[in-house]
Amino acid sequence: MRWNIGGKTLSSRLFIGSALYPSPEIMCNAIKASGSEVVTVSLRRQNPSENAGGQFWDIIKNTGLHILPNTAGCHSAKEAITTAQMGREIFATNWVKLEVIGDDYNLQPDPFGLLEAAKELIDQGFEVFPYCTDDLVLCQKLVDVGCTILMPWGAPIGTGQGLLNPFALKTLRARLPGIQLLVDAGLGLPSHACQAMELGFDGVLLNSAIALAHKPAAMAGAFASAVDAGYWAYQSGTMPQRQAASPSSPIVGQPFWHQADGRDQP
Amino acid sequence: MILVFLNGQPKRLSTGNATGNANEISLTQAIAVWEYTEKNFAVAVNKQFVPHSNYHKTVLNEGNHIEVIAPIQGG
Secondary structure (H helix, E strand, C coil): CEEECCCCECCCCCEEEECCCCCCHHHHHHHHHHCCCEEEEEEEEEECCHHHHHHHHHHHHHHCCCCEEHHHHHHCHHHHHHHHHHHHHHHCCCEEEEEEECCCCCCECCCCHHHHHHHHHHCCCCEEEEEEECCCHHHHHHHHHHCCEEEEECCCCCCCCCCCHHHHHHHHHHHHHEEEEEECCCCHHHHHHHHHHCCCCCCCEECCHHCCCHHHHHHHHHHHHHHHHHHHHHHHCCCCCCCCCCCCCCCCCCCCCCCCHHHHHH | HHHHCCCCCEEEEEECCCCCCCCEEEEEHHHHCCCCCCCCCCCECCCCCHHHHHHHCEEEECCCCCEEEEEECCC
């Protein structure tokens, strides 16, 4: 099922990171197995004697995927804005995964810096994918400054703990129906991705859960299946939960219905 | 000669010639001196992004901080 996000048409709802793989070859195999059409990349200082960036960029370019540059490691709106501008020049895309970190222990987004940077970058023509917490008011304010895509965390980056606050994520889905929501960060299992999709999210972005698996390509395939399963579950409409059991087989015509068994007889 | 910081490391640069001012050096010249041969990098001076098209008219001054960054793996 094709869908549109940030001005591009995609088939996959799984966005994949390019970090932490044991080798470039394993990364490429995992990306291919994931079916992802969007891959995240970052920017770091480059010394003249090195060309690691060039080699990596050649590999990523050869995948032919859409590039989502991040601003990982930025601790202020100013740093994030400058990094986004540099990414736009290098990668020739107006997409940016906007990260402004407020706490190094949790890698928790700084909501104030994030909001400031998002507003400025939208004014400069960027398509901002803000990595944010699941706080409803923050998300509403990001929408107010022009964000049409939000990427709340499931759990802190790299923890693999899954959706720590499904209530908050459900609330975002209910209160921001016109906004595209992707869970970004904290997913560890395909079932976590499936759960996010079952909540009505538009996609998921993950890296560590695939890259750190013993078999990254196989895990990438598992996540792809889970995202599809969750998507179709949400599209299909789930049954209401009940407190008491309710038989699925018909009662009428049941064999031995109301027939006394031997235990009731004296 | 001026002292600048390239990716946080102190670097001395000889000034003169290209801009016509003996006390100046352009970003284009500095990039050449530092032998950045690849094209896939971007530059910020004092935390301000400088587009490739502006390197030649960007003059470096004593104490400037120059960041040269390139693509890397990211999540």
